[in-house]
Amino acid sequence: MLDVRDKAKSLLTPSSRGNVPPFMVMDVMAAAARIEAEGGHVIHMEVGQPAAPAPQTAIAAARRALDIGKIDYTAAIGIPSLRKRISRHYLETYGQEVDPSRIVITTGSSGAFVLAFLSAFEPGDRVAITSPGYPPYRHILRALGCEPVLIETTSATRHALTGEMLLEAHRKTPLKGVLVASPANPTGTMMTREAMADLMAAADSAGIRFISDEIYHGLDYAFPAVTAAQLSSEAIIINSFSKYFCMTGWRVGWIVVPEQLVRSVETLQQNLSISVPTLSQIAAEAAFDGCAEMDVIKHGYVENRRILIEGLPKGGLTEFLPVDGAFYLYADVSKFNSDSFEFAKTMLQQAHVAATPGVDFDPFHGKSFVRFSYSRSTQDITEAVARITRWLAKG
Numbered sequence: 001m002l003d004v005r006d007k008a009k010s011l012l013t014p015s016s017r018g019n020v021p022p023f024m025v026m027d028v029m030a031a032a033a034r035i036e037a038e039g040g041h042v043i044h045m046e047v048g049q050p051a052a053p054a055p056q057t058a059i060a061a062a063r064r065a066l067d068i069g070k071i072d073y074t075a076a077i078g079i080p081s082l083r084k085r086i087s088r089h090y091l092e093t094y095g096q097e098v099d100p101s102r103i104v105i106t107t108g109s110s111g112a113f114v115l116a117f118l119s120a121f122e123p124g125d126r127v128a129i130t131s132p133g134y135p136p137y138r139h140i141l142r143a144l145g146c147e148p149v150l151i152e153t154t155s156a157t158r159h160a161l162t163g164e165m166l167l168e169a170h171r172k173t174p175l176k177g178v179l180v181a182s183p184a185n186p187t188g189t190m191m192t193r194e195a196m197a198d199l200m201a202a203a204d205s206a207g208i209r210f211i212s213d214e215i216y217h218g219l220d221y222a223f224p225a226v227t228a229a230q231l232s233s234e235a236i237i238i239n240s241f242s243k244y245f246c247m248t249g250w251r252v253g254w255i256v257v258p259e260q261l262v263r264s265v266e267t268l269q270q271n272l273s274i275s276v277p278t279l280s281q282i283a284a285e286a287a288f289d290g291c292a293e294m295d296v297i298k299h300g301y302v303e304n305r306r307i308l309i310e311g312l313p314k315g316g317l318t319e320f321l322p323v324d325g326a327f328y329l330y331a332d333v334s335k336f337n338s339d340s341f342e343f344a345k346t347m348l349q350q351a352h353v354a355a356t357p358g359v360d361f362d363p364f365h366g367k368s369f370v371r372f373s374y375s376r377s378t379q380d381i382t383e384a385v386a387r388i389t390r391w392l393a394k395g
Contacts, residue, residue: 017143025356028344032354043384044376046354048185050246051376052297055290058283065282074278076269078105082285086254089288096230104255104265105276109215109240112255113140116236119264120209121146125176128169130161132362134185149175152364158322159189163202170206178203181213183220183325186361186371190324193226200231211236218244221302222324234258244294245287252280301327304374304381315389327375334368336392344370351391353384
C-alpha cells in the first residue's frame with residue numbers, strides 16, 4: 001500500500017519546467033490585501049497597473065457587442081479590422097508602414113512572449129536579456145527550455161544594452177536571441193534611435209534574433225519612443241493594450257513578426273488558445289478612438305513623475321535610475337537597508353505604502369533597489385511621498 005502511495009506522490013511532482021520563481025510583486029499585492037482586509041489603507045505602488053479604466057470608446061464597443069450577444073471565436077491571428085487598425089497606428093504614430101499580415105493579436109504581451117519564444121527559438125537556445133529587467137522574460141524562457149542570459153547594465157549606458165555589450169556576451173558563448181524593452185521595466189530607461197539602431201545592427205551582424213518589447217510605448221516623457229519596426233522588418237515586436245490604454249484585465253496585445261514566422265505563430269496560436277477573447281479584441285479596436293482620453297491620463301503620470309522626482313529626495317531617497325518613460329521609478333534604498341525585500345516589507349507594514357523589491361528584477365544588485373509604480377492617482381502619489389518621508393524620518 002505504501003509503495004502505491006509513493007508512486008502516486010511521484011506522479012504529482014511538478015516538472016522542472018514548471019519550477020520557476022514566483023513574480024514577487026504578486027506576493028506584495030497579497031500582503032497589502034491582508035492589511036486592507038483588517039481596515040488599513042494601502043497606497044499601491046507595487047503593481048504596474050493604471051488606476052484609470054479603459055477608454056470609454058472601448059467600453060461602449062464591448063457593451064454593444066454584448067447587447068448583440070453572439071461572441072464567437074475569431075481567426076487565430078485576430079479580427080482583420082483590428083489588425084488593420086494596428087497597422088494604421090504604426091503609420092500615424094511612427095510614419096512606418098507595417099503590413100497587417102505580419103500582425104497577430106495575442107493574449108496580452110505575455111501570450112506574445114510565449115509565441116515569440118516558441119516560434120523563434122529551440123530548447124537550449126541562449127537569449128540575452130538585461131538586468132535589471134522584467135522577471136517573466138527569464139521565467140518564461142526557462143519554462144520553454146531556453147537559457148536566459150542576463151547582461152548587467154550600468155549607469156554608464158543609462159542602464160540600456162549596447163551593441164558591444166551584446167557582442168561581448170555572444171563571443172563568450174553564442175546567443176540566438178536578444179530581448180530589450182524601451183521604455184523599460186523597472187528602470188523607466190528609454191533607448192534613443194541611434195542606440196537602438198546600434199544594438200540592432202550588432203545583433204544582425206552576429207545572426208542574433210532581435211525582440212523588442214514596446215508595451216510602454218505612448219508613455220514616453222524624455223523623448224519620443226522609437227519602434228524597432230522603423231529600423232528592421234526582421235525584428236519581432238511585442239506590444240499590448242494594457243498600459244497606455246489602461247486595459248490590463250482585458251488581456252489583449254499584439255505581436256509583429258517577420259513574414260517567415262507568421263505561419264508558425266498562427267499555428268501555435270491555433271493550438272495553444274484557438275483565438276484571443278473576441279470581446280477584448282472588439283474593445284481594443286475601439287480603444288484607438290479614445291487616445292485623447294488616454295493622453296489626459298498620461299499627463300497625470302507626468303505630474304506623478306514630477307512629484308516623486310522632487311519629493312522622494314526630501315525624504316532621503318536621492319538615487320534612482322533614469323525616469324524616461326513607462327510609470328516606474330527604480331530607487332536605491334541601500335542607505336536605509338541592505339535588503340530591499342525587508343525595506344519594502346517594513347514600509348508596507350509601517351507606512352502602508354506597497355512597492356516591489358528589486359530582487360524581483362535584478363539578481364545582481366536588486367537587494368539595493370525598490371521599484372515604485374506611479375500609475376495611481378496624483379492624490380495617492382502625493383500621499384505616498386508624505387508617508388514615506390515621515391516613515392524614513394523616524395529611522
